[in-house]
Amino acid sequence: MCGRGIDQVLAHPCSPEIYERHVRTAETYVLLAEQANGPIPQRNGSSYVWGAALGQLERMQPDARIINLETAVTRSNDRANKGINYRMSPENAECLAAAKIDCCVLANNHVLDWGRAGLIETLTILQKLNVKATGAGRTDLEARAPAVLNLANARLLIFSFGSISSGIPFEWAATSDAPGVNLLPDLCEASALEVADQVMALRRPGDLIVVSIHWGSNWGYHIPEEQTIFARALIDKAGVSIVHGHSSHHPRAIEIYRDRLILYGCGDFLNDYEGIRGYERYRDDLASMYFADLNPASGNLHALKLVPLQIKNFRLSNPSWRDIEWIQQTLDGDCQRFGTRVILDSERQLVVIGPGART
Template sequence: MDGGAVTLFLCGDVMLGRGVDQILPRPGSPELREDHVRDARTYVRLAESVHGPVPAPVDPSWPWGEALRWLERYAPDVRIVNLETSVTRSDAFAPGKAIHYRMHPANLPALTVARPDVCVLANNHVLDFGRPGLEETLDSLERAGLRAAGAGRSPAEACAPVAVPVPADGRVLVFALGARSAGVPSAWAATPRAAGVAHLPELSADTAAAVVRHVRETRRPGDLAVVSVHWGSNWGYRVPRDQIRFARLLVDGGVDLVHGHSSHHPRPVEVYRDRLVLYGCGDFIDDYEGISGYEEYRDDLRIAYLVTVERDTGRLAGLRMLPLRARRLRLEPAPDEDRVWLRTVLDRISDGVHIALDTDGTLALGQPAATPRTGTGP
């Protein structure tokens, strides 16, 4: 932390289950019940078919690769990830789902190695093995010293923010919500009798007002408020109007940062009333290498977001984006041409925001566009 500012690391979906789990030291059962794949090790072979042999077992740090070195270099004050997998030994596959993600609890060192302060669980894979699987996930994270937001054993626990202390008696409050538009069913909502997620039934003005009330009731002077939302479709750059309106209503109500995820690739960046809105951070760790389709979105490229916020005002003080590339189920530095490609795309789709390529190879906010465009994304 530099003076009166706090720097946060944020990323999109961290999917340490399925194929990634299989190369870690303590893989769980490889059984799957997908239409075309019945063994999780198939995803390892797909990755190998395009990028070469993947060692196994790997050190727990392997999936994070170069991201860990950058985290050490930039030393963010708070680290927030969307953990999009259940952490369970269960074989009770949730019915009616095409894809199920799980990692063995013994492989949690592959998460703790990144030292996340907050693991967001309000997403569409955390109940892939039912409510017992979610309870085991919560227990496993707690035993590992990790804090979860967006899921719990009751509605109050699921909706409660994680409060991360920062120097000078401040806190960063992280609230997490899972929207129906991202495939989070209403049946997954936490109830007084059953564990579940903090469910967002609709992106309406009334729902935004309820979130704002909850933030205001919880925060105290000196707190920064982050709302992490799993929403929207997997592909495409266009952000629906209801997401834009919802994010802006949150900021109007006092939220300092909106952390959106679910899309498999980065979506537009917006600065609204001097607050940052990330509409889609894209995947960060997964086992998608070798799967064809949607190549135009370059979902092999990943971004680590470093967001600096003024402590006293909540205003955005800086944004640095670290470009990475997935190879052999590991993150490596993105080549120069890929950094340029990411910069060009983000600059094109982000209304009123200019993305610059810095001399160190990272992406950053440049001077605002002379005439802000209307809408977000093409």
């Protein structure tokens, strides 16, 4: 989430007025962060927010860089009356190019925070930046269409869906004549089969498939059984390689099912929550980069490594060894329900190991 407070410390911020119950200016979130962690530089360049993540991307050289962009990119003032509205300016969206983001999934509960005009501007800016978008569109057909990335050894199709369980208003659904998101009304068996049919209608032999879903609550480690059934059905019925789940502000359990990857909640990678009290036990200041290595021939997961980072001064930095151990122990404990283990390697990375593999 690069909007609100983060937008204010970049070079070309939107007007700071916001319409939350207790906060009327995005500058308040800058002040809270500074009270927690010290002064934040102002009018920063486009690479500022990524900090230590840029070095990790350079080291790992992933074939595809995919994020859930949970903010509108717009100067629209047509705010949705929903309490919290995120936006970043079109000029500050250059930060996406600075990190060489390939694809933004947009089916989430903030992309229409500033109305349909804000969504259309978001889509336009992403296109100008040569960043693929999926999960929202000017029509339902555009919202459903996957992003297609042509990799060296395969074609990668990325589908994006937003579940109403994450707080997406039903009226945000794209229609034949109205912009909106690719909405999942529920996570029942029929919906899973419908998603699988959409995938199968477009996939070719040799394609790799990612289904990205914005679902569930923001806090806590509970994973509803319906999410597990839904994710496994996508693997069983459509051969999906990765189910990329998000909405929780901190990481949730990871499952490796039939050699395919299910991420139930990746946690926030960037946010402006520094200094906000109430959920400290979940350590939402600790973020992770997920590097999944897929076998292009089979679509199976070959390896998964997580690189821990820390959000500080609205920027990603290297966490302490103690914080890395906390992430490892918390995730390892949470993942054991699926027979998955998370261990530390010598490079301060987290290695995820599936059931039956040797540790």
